[in-house]
Amino acid sequence: MNGDVVTNGDFVFVDELVPGIRWDAKYATWDNFTGRPVDGYLVNRIMGTRPLCAALVRAQERAIALGFGILLWDGYRPQHAVDAFLRWSRQPEDGRTKQRHYPNIDRSQMFDLGYVAARSGHSRGSTVDLTLYRLDTGELARMGGDHDLMDPRSHHGAAGVTEAEAENRRVLCSIMEGSGFVRYDHEWWHYTLRDEPYPDTYFTFPVTMAAGRLAA
Numbered sequence: 001m002n003g004d005v006v007t008n009g010d011f012v013f014v015d016e017l018v019p020g021i022r023w024d025a026k027y028a029t030w031d032n033f034t035g036r037p038v039d040g041y042l043v044n045r046i047m048g049t050r051p052l053c054a055a056l057v058r059a060q061e062r063a064i065a066l067g068f069g070i071l072l073w074d075g076y077r078p079q080h081a082v083d084a085f086l087r088w089s090r091q092p093e094d095g096r097t098k099q100r101h102y103p104n105i106d107r108s109q110m111f112d113l114g115y116v117a118a119r120s121g122h123s124r125g126s127t128v129d130l131t132l133y134r135l136d137t138g139e140l141a142r143m144g145g146d147h148d149l150m151d152p153r154s155h156h157g158a159a160g161v162t163e164a165e166a167e168n169r170r171v172l173c174s175i176m177e178g179s180g181f182v183r184y185d186h187e188w189w190h191y192t193l194r195d196e197p198y199p200d201t202y203f204t205f206p207v208t209m210a211a212g213r214l215a216a
Helices: 050-065 079-089 163-177 209-215
Strands: 011-013 047-049 068-074 127-134 181-184 187-193
Touching: 011 050, 047 050, 050 068, 050 127, 050 163, 050 187, 127 163, 163 181, 163 187
Parallel strands: none
Antiparallel strands: 011 047, 068 127, 127 187, 181 187
16 A cells, blocks of 8 residues: 555654664765665655654664664655666666675666565665664774675675674674564665554655654
8 A cells, every 4th residue: 555645643753753863864865876866865864653763762772782873774765766766777787886786786686686675665664774883983883794785795694794794783683673673684784663553555755854744
């Protein structure tokens, strides 16, 4: 089912309910696999459902106890953005982001191999892309690959990462699973709320300041 507007106040900006959380909404910037801001992301903010935020509060508490903070890269993703990914995947290769994000596959293979979905859990409002950073230095924890590296190296349990990197992935997984999330095996950074409130609804409204005020 598609959702066009939020009417029950369940979608909010995550930073308003999870104080101190860091974010960098990659698809609102030029720093993503498409090489440009993506349709539907009009501000660099992360949105999600209130239950998602409550679970992230628990995750942040667990992370802090281990000396880490949480950095979000994505949350709610409008279906318009997913449609833009599909259009981009059908365009001729220009090489601008290939080496960093999909060095060993063609862009047309992203959907077939499960790195991008035509119906994304993000569009349901309770999925996040995230990582850890060290509270003492502010530096990102080494994970053996960056956000949206579409490669077997990004899979949980992947070969080719150091033991320290593998341990950081395990720590993130433990934090998230212990806070009510389910991991996605192909991407170490991708987690979905186990009891998400809209498991069958894919929303379309854009991420804007106006949308945030409407949803609050």
